[in-house]
Amino acid sequence: MKPFHYLRPTTVKDAINALASAPNARFIAGGTNLIDLMKRGLVAPEKLVDINSLPLKKIEQKAGFVRIGALALNSSVADHTIIAAKHPLLAQALKAGASGQLRNMATMGGNLLQRTRCPYFYDTAFPCNKRNPGSGCSALEGINRLHAIFGFSEKTGPPTCIAVNPSDLNVALSALDATVVVQNTQGERRIPFADFHRLPGDRPDRDTTLEAGELIVAVDIPDAPFARNVHYFKVRDRASYAFGLVSVAAALDLDNNRIKTARLALGGVAHKPWRLFEAEKMLVGQPVSETAFRQAAEVAMRDAKAFEHNAYKLKLAPNSIRQALTLAAGIS
Amino acid sequence: MKDKNEIDATGPRRDGDHHQEDRRLFLKQSLAMTGLTLTPFSFFNAEPDSYSVLAGNADRVDLSLTINGVKRRLSVDPRTTLLDLVREQLGLTGTKKGCDLGQCGACTVHVDGQRVLSCLSFAVMQQGRKITTIEGLSNGASLHPMQEAFIKHDGFQCGYCTPGQLMSAVSCIREGHANSEAEIREYMSGNLCRCGAYPNIVKAILAVKTSGQSV
Ligand SMILES: Cc1cc2nc3c(=O)[nH]c(=O)nc-3n(C[C@H](O)[C@H](O)[C@H](O)COP(=O)(O)OP(=O)(O)OC[C@H]3O[C@@H](n4cnc5c(N)ncnc54)[C@H](O)[C@@H]3O)c2cc1C
Ligand code: FES
Ligand code: FES
Secondary structure (H helix, E strand, O other): OOOOEEEOOOOHHHHHHHHHOOOOEEEEOOOOOHHHHHHOOOOOOOEEEEOOOOOOOOEEEEOOEEEEEOOOEHHHHHHOHHHHHHOHHHHHHHHOOOOHHHHOOOEHHHHHHOOOOOHHHHOOOOOEOOOOOOOOEOOOOOOOOOOOOOOOOOOOOOOOOOOOOOOHHHHHHHHOOOEEEEEEOOEEEEEEHHHHEOOOOOOOOOOEOOOOOOEEEEEEEEOOOOOOEEEEEEEOOOOOOOOOOEEEEEEEEEEOOEEEEEEEEEEOOOOOOEEOHHHHHHHOOOEOOHHHHHHHHHHHOOOOOOOOOOOOHHHHHHHHHHHHHHHHHOOO | OOOHHHOOOOOOOOOOHHHHHHHHHHHHHHHHHHHHHHOOOOHHHOOOOOOOOOEOOOOOEEEEEEEOOEEEEEEEOOOOEHHHHHHHHOOOOOOOOOOOOOOOOOOEEEEOOEEEEHHHOEHHHHOOOEEEOHHHOOEOOEOOHHHHHHHHOOOOOOOOOHHHHHHHHHHHHHOOOOOOHHHHHHHOOOOOOOOOOHHHHHHHHHHHHHHOOOO
């Protein structure tokens, strides 16, 4: 590992300034993703700015939204009374991720920014457009069992990157219409969740629209009627402690068995959390039924496209959508 | 240099362990000595950044923390993980290095009472914190109830994953997630065991939990 200077600022302003003056500097929060990447030589910051002394750990109910500080630990958020009462979908998604130890270290901000788990991104013997833009995507013709089925266009040639975003938290926050609150040297910027993560396009190296040096300070979740009929459904290679192959965040607001509002997002299928707006629209006004859920799953899968090793996702994803909706509605 | 909290308590004593103990003591003493001679304060050439509350240069950073109840003032290379600090610099070799990438749980320790992976944290990030390693779990020579239970229920074979399993098991009960076999399996999933001692590990944890002993 390359040597680095280590700083521990205590104010947001100092933290931002520490990065503003150094292009090859990084924030470190829980360290669970960054240290992994540094050990593998994929990231080599000259300066590491430890943000753990910043006052960004609070979880608070504000007028119309819940604000979660960027340094709130995944375990604290998952167990918090406000989250359990108002956003149980978020608690479920967090608890489905990583392990007890990792959740005690991982922060909200760090989780939003964790890098993909595509094996070719980690293996420097292979070309990878995300690690080394322009070198090519090894997954396209390689072992692409874990890879995307949505979010790339082939009109202008082969996709630049078919890696997926690995975070469970992101899938829930996408369904809950969260906003990422960011500070930079100019002040505050609010990024709607749908605009926070990006599709690979011509910059597969960029996972998000966060600019260099910007600090995530909080995540805001608007109040919503999703305290009861929610379910985070995650399918993985083993029962626990594994990244999702496909996951579904489902939230329903029911009125006498009729769907007033629906939220659906998929994980493990695209370069960003994959919100299913069309399927949501289709569900509104329908009675809770297997038929409605099957139709929603069909609508959701319209643009899906598989590669050599991940065609199973074309079945797994719609089945998971139906299962998540069924469990959310409580009719299983 | 050897205080009561540095007594090895990584598992049951077996005949023939004395030789091993002597070797560990020797290693510890020599590590402690090199520690003394090789850790000058290099704070003077810290970067003069106005915003840096604490900055070391890239070679050495000052660090004070409490390990197993003992306060330590150390000087570390910022690249040192907490795992390498306890094993290599402090000679507390009970904590194990399995994957070194956060995937196995062998390196689990408690920081301010919470279980974490020491391989995915830099030592310098632990300034002012209280670290408990497996060596600090027992009360002197008397084993922690979880250690007793692992012996009684045969919760290990080769023992490599055991220190991590024990630290995690204690947290699993403290966090209130040891109420059933299924819950224990879920909340212990971050600790892998290549020998497959899982059924007995689960039994041991459930036994401690149902006995109502304080952990
Ligand atoms: C074995 C293993 C299994 C895992 N399984 C899962 C899983 O099943 N599901 C899942 O969702 N996740 C899983 N994870 C990933 C884990 O959730 C992430 O590593 C963690 O959330 C990252 O958070 P952190 O605070 O440790 O980030 P760090 O490693 O500290 O930081 C990550 C990145 O974010 C940047 N950063 C951090 N905070 C901020 C901020 N406030 N503002 C701006 N930039 C910031 C850092 O500079 C860095 O680039 C797993 C990880 C491991 C090692
Ligand atoms: S050594 Fe830390 S998790 Fe494997
Ligand atoms: S006892 Fe051998 S790895 Fe667990």
